[in-house]
Amino acid sequence: MDGVDDARSWDAHQAITVLYAAHYRRLVSLAGLLTHDRSAAEEIVQDAFVGLHRNWQRLRDADRAAAYLRQSTVNGVRSAGRRSVVVVRHEPMLRQVTDSPDPADAVADRSAVMAALAGLPERQREVLVLRYYGDLSEADIADALGISRGAVKTHASRGIAALRPTLEQVR
Amino acid sequence: MSESDDILGEQLHRVLGDQARAMEPADQLDDGLARIRGRIDSEQSLTRRWAVPVAAAAAAVLVLVGGLVAWPRGDGTPVGAGTQGPTSGAPSATLTTDGPSSTPSPTPSGTASTTTGPAITVPVYYGDTFSGKTLLYREFRHVSSGSDPVATALVTMLLLPPLDPDYRTLWPSGTVASWSRSGDTAIVTLSSAPTKTTPADLPLQQVVYTVTATDTSIHRVTVIYHGGQATALTRAVSYLALAPVWLSAPLEGATVSSPVAFGGIAEVFEAHVNWEVDAAGGAMVAQGFAMASQAAPGRFPWSATVSLPPGTYLLKAFAISPKDGSVTWPDTKRITVH
Numbered sequence: 001m002d003g004v005d006d007a008r009s010w011d012a013h014q015a016i017t018v019l020y021a022a023h024y025r026r027l028v029s030l031a032g033l034l035t036h037d038r039s040a041a042e043e044i045v046q047d048a049f050v051g052l053h054r055n056w057q058r059l060r061d062a063d064r065a066a067a068y069l070r071q072s073t074v075n076g077v078r079s080a081g082r083r084s085v086v087v088v089r090h091e092p093m094l095r096q097v098t099d100s101p102d103p104a105d106a107v108a109d110r111s112a113v114m115a116a117l118a119g120l121p122e123r124q125r126e127v128l129v130l131r132y133y134g135d136l137s138e139a140d141i142a143d144a145l146g147i148s149r150g151a152v153k154t155h156a157s158r159g160i161a162a163l164r165p166t167l168e169q170v171r
Numbered sequence: 172m173s174e175s176d177d178i179l180g181e182q183l184h185r186v187l188g189d190q191a192r193a194m195e196p197a198d199q200l201d202d203g204l205a206r207i208r209g210r211i212d213s214e215q216s217l218t219r220r221w222a223v224p225v226a227a228a229a230a231a232v233l234v235l236v237g238g239l240v241a242w243p244r245g246d247g248t249p250v251g252a253g254t255q256g257p258t259s260g261a262p263s264a265t266l267t268t269d270g271p272s273s274t275p276s277p278t279p280s281g282t283a284s285t286t287t288g289p290a291i292t293v294p295v296y297y298g299d300t301f302s303g304k305t306l307l308y309r310e311f312r313h314v315s316s317g318s319d320p321v322a323t324a325l326v327t328m329l330l331l332p333p334l335d336p337d338y339r340t341l342w343p344s345g346t347v348a349s350w351s352r353s354g355d356t357a358i359v360t361l362s363s364a365p366t367k368t369t370p371a372d373l374p375l376q377q378v379v380y381t382v383t384a385t386d387t388s389i390h391r392v393t394v395i396y397h398g399g400q401a402t403a404l405t406r407a408v409s410y411l412a413l414a415p416v417w418l419s420a421p422l423e424g425a426t427v428s429s430p431v432a433f434g435g436i437a438e439v440f441e442a443h444v445n446w447e448v449d450a451a452g453g454a455m456v457a458q459g460f461a462m463a464s465q466a467a468p469g470r471f472p473w474s475a476t477v478s479l480p481p482g483t484y485l486l487k488a489f490a491i492s493p494k495d496g497s498v499t500w501p502d503t504k505r506i507t508v509h
Contacts, residue, residue, distance in 0.1 A: 016204075017204070025195075029195070032191065160183070170182050
């Protein structure tokens with residue numbers, strides 16, 4: 001079909017359909033890592049897509065749309081509040097341990113890292129997840145979080161330093 | 172960042188990837204797209220409907236255009252009913268209603284008035300309330316149509332007032348719908364939240380019964396509405412969804428000759444359907460009972476005849492409560508005998 005790859009020719013509905021296929025799963029995981037709540041993560045990302053639909057006339061570009069979705073997702077996670085983070089440190093982490101088919105050691109390691117991550121300041125946690133799960137560049141992270149690239153660097157190295165004792169235990 | 176930071180970063184990358192995989196649900200994710208679409212739908216105005224876009228299956232759309240009902244093709248162009256293909260100018264498909272039948276008959280009947288395309292008969296379910304509880308009744312509606320019977324039935328259900336003024340649709344006025352199909356499952360998207368009923372799922376069952384009766388190859392219906400969705404619904408068992416006594420013929424407002432034949436479908440205790448005829452002033456002029464061909468459980472046809480002098484009457488059929496002998500679930504039709 002002509003023009004199917006050209007985002008400028010998409011109407012808002014087409015944009016949602018195409019961008020959903022490209023980004024939805026990954027964004028839900030991203031939000032899930034930040035909130036530890038899968039269904040909250042889905043709702044946050046669905047909100048982002050509904051917002052994208054409203055703003056499509058203004059965006060009209062696949063890359064800008066992806067950036068918009070990331071930004072909305074991070075904002076959504078923030079407004080979902082600290083409450084979910086606090087809950088997670090205790091309850092869902094245990095569920096992960098019992099439900100997972102992984103070998104027990106790896107799961108324990110993962111839980112320890114996730115718990116340490118949950119204990120970081122919000123910014124550091126966001127930067128680390130966007131960088132090491134989202135594989136985003138410093139510029140993209142700065143854009144998504146609305147901070148400078150320098151700040152991204154600082155948060156990343158402080159975050160890694162804080163996780164060092166835990167990560168060094170990971171086999 | 173230092174080299175050791177990079178090693179730690181790789182470990183973090185691996186842990187986060189594992190964690191993300193562990194959090195993924197087993198079921199497929201397309202549900203998310205349906206939810207997003209449903210929410211976008213409910214935010215949109217009446218004229219900018221969802222299914223106009225991508226060739227997302229053979230979606231049928233109903234668009235309300237200045238009181239006319241049009242069925243756009245996949246390209247979003249409203250077309251006239253029938254198979255003529257796109258027409259120029261304003262949307263030309265109109266919904267024409269059936270008038271009252273002049274022939275009493277338990278089979279669907281009615282006359283189409285002017286049509287712009289072939290008329291078809293679709294079964295449409297409506298609700299009525301008795302003693303705080305709502306159950307469904309069925310009317311066969313003879314309407315000019317687009318090429319899609321399910322879309323026709325849905326738009327009739329939402330937009331055309333029922334022939335019987337006691338009945339009502341269980342969705343707010345102005346609700347619009349689109350639908351698509353996947354295997355034996357229909358996905359119906361509605362722009363409003365259902366009205367409150369007891370039982371609460373009856374508006375959903377109104378959609379399920381109407382869609383599955385119109386296209387009998389559809390067995391499940393996913394209903395996405397403003398604020399929620401219900402996945403892969405099947406028909407609720409009849410005694411929880413359908414009124415126990417239907418008086419289906421003659422139609423409301425019909426003019427008939429005496430003796431008057433009337434009847435319908437019932438699911439009643441000991442197969443007894445009671446009936447009475449009231450004169451215009453309200454006085455009862457005749458009464459009796461008919462036997463459904465079998466007793467509950469299960470719905471079976473019943474019929475009766477009564478001789479009446481010319482005049483206007485209210486025909487009433489109902490079940491007698493086995494508990495206390497009271498009249499329950501009366502279905503009424505106003506008729507004229509000439």
